[in-house]
Amino acid sequence: MTVDFAALATPGVRSLQPYIPGKPIEELERELGISNSLKLASNENPLGSSPLALEAAQRAAAELHLYPDDIGFRLRQRLAAEHGVSADQVLLGAGSSDVISMVVRAFLGPGRNGVFAQHAFAMYPIYTQASGAECRAAVALPADHPDMPYGHDLQSLAAAVDENTRVLFIANPNNPTGTWLNAPELKAFIAALPAEVVVVLDEAYTEYVQQSDFPNGIGWLGEFPNLIVTRTFSKIYGLAGLRVGYGIANPELLAVVSRVRHPFNVGSMGLAAAEAALDDPSFVARSAEVNHLGLRQLESALDQLGLGRIPSVGNFLTLDLGRPATDCYQALLRQGVILRPLANYGMPQHLRVTVGTEEQNARFISALEQVLKAC
Numbered sequence: 606m607t608v609d610f611a612a613l614a615t616p617g618v619r620s621l622q623p624y625i626p627g628k629p630i631e632e633l634e635r636e637l638g639i640s641n642s643l644k645l646a647s648n649e650n651p652l653g654s655s656p657l658a659l660e661a662a663q664r665a666a667a668e669l670h671l672y673p674d675d676i677g678f679r680l681r682q683r684l685a686a687e688h689g690v691s692a693d694q695v696l697l698g699a700g701s702s703d704v705i706s707m708v709v710r711a712f713l714g715p716g717r718n719g720v721f722a723q724h725a726f727a728m729y730p731i732y733t734q735a736s737g738a739e740c741r742a743a744v745a746l747p748a749d750h751p752d753m754p755y756g757h758d759l760q761s762l763a764a765a766v767d768e769n770t771r772v773l774f775i776a777n778p779n780n781p782t783g784t785w786l787n788a789p790e791l792k793a794f795i796a797a798l799p800a801e802v803v804v805v806l807d808e809a810y811t812e813y814v815q816q817s818d819f820p821n822g823i824g825w826l827g828e829f830p831n832l833i834v835t836r837t838f839s840k841i842y843g844l845a846g847l848r849v850g851y852g853i854a855n856p857e858l859l860a861v862v863s864r865v866r867h868p869f870n871v872g873s874m875g876l877a878a879a880e881a882a883l884d885d886p887s888f889v890a891r892s893a894e895v896n897h898l899g900l901r902q903l904e905s906a907l908d909q910l911g912l913g914r915i916p917s918v919g920n921f922l923t924l925d926l927g928r929p930a931t932d933c934y935q936a937l938l939r940q941g942v943i944l945r946p947l948a949n950y951g952m953p954q955h956l957r958v959t960v961g962t963e964e965q966n967a968r969f970i971s972a973l974e975q976v977l978k979a980c
């Protein structure tokens with residue numbers, strides 16, 4: 606007897622397409638029988654993690670038979686001090702995706718809708734649809750926009766909001782485009798939204814950004830009771846494998862979001878490593894600097910190759926091949942270089958590359974030069 610489980614799933618899950626992660630190195634090497642491949646597909650930190658974080662994780666390994674501190678008391682205290690908020694304004698997650706998922710579980714469901722931009726982070730539509738709520742993708746700025754091609758179009762986002770909208774997602778800078786919103790425009794946009802709309806401001810890459818007019822959403826919490834800012838230890842802190850992120854909001858909003866938190870959602874190694882990572886600002890500064898130089902290196906190499914790209918302030922850059930990108934993606938895989946295809950983001954002619962070390966970037970560029978001759 607066969608059971609059609611998809612038909613039995615909830616309406617949102619029935620037609621849900623799962624998240625497609627970057628291709629893992631082991632998988633590629635197994636498939637092609639190659640070694641020494643380079644993964645520039647998941648915006649991981651090419652410098653690894655802070656040694657302080659690694660030591661702390663190792664120390665925590667001695668007590669893995671114990672449940673972690675459920676509320677992550679120490680890490681929350683530490684983050685509260687870091688950001689000038691109180692500990693009851695900090696909610697920890699198994700990655701910031703977990704925090705975003707909690708917001709959705711608390712506020713979205715059938716009869717409601719979630720609003721996000723076209724070409725925004727893939728988890729927004731996935732969580733929204735799974736909840737049974739309607740997904741409203743606002744048209745992005747056009748590909749030929751002079752400043753911010755493919756960027757968030759705030760007017761179209763505002764127009765998508767109606768009385769059933771409960772969550773609006775904004776990634777700043779956005780992944781996979783790398784585009785960003787400056788402080789005055791974003792602040793005015795949030796101020797004009799109904800207070801019944803919870804705004805998730807996803808700042809996963811904020812530590813990389815050097816633009817002077819780039820906002821820090823945490824500074825706006827006093828004015829916006831409906832704002833939750835999410836941050837992560839997966840990107841500049843180099844702890845993606847441990848799954849630690851957090852949300853910062855006003856206590857009243859956070860208390861409701863916390864109702865759906867899974868118990869012990871951050872493991873003890875993650876708690877310890879994240880705390881230690883905060884004690885190593887020089888690792889973060891070095892990561893930002895390597896990224897800054899790497900972005901310039903990639904930009905000038907792509908310009909020399911005559912390839913289009915979307916302006917980025919993140920730790921990644923999205924190339925426009927001007928033709929379907931699949932062949933080029935596959936050819937790069939055969940050279941041992943893994944990028945991220947973006948067809949599932951509605952960008953079939955683009956590939957996203959994570960900024961690596963100088964040497965990794967050079968290897969990518971020379972592989973790209975090779976494959977461009979053939980694809």
Ligand SMILES: *Cc1c(COP(=O)(O)O)cnc(C)c1O
Pocket residue numbers: 648699700701702703726776779780807809836837838839840845848849850
């Ligand atoms: C990587 C990323 C995250 C963070 O994911 P984690 O769950 O914290 O690992 C969140 N938002 C965006 C836009 C990202 O690119």
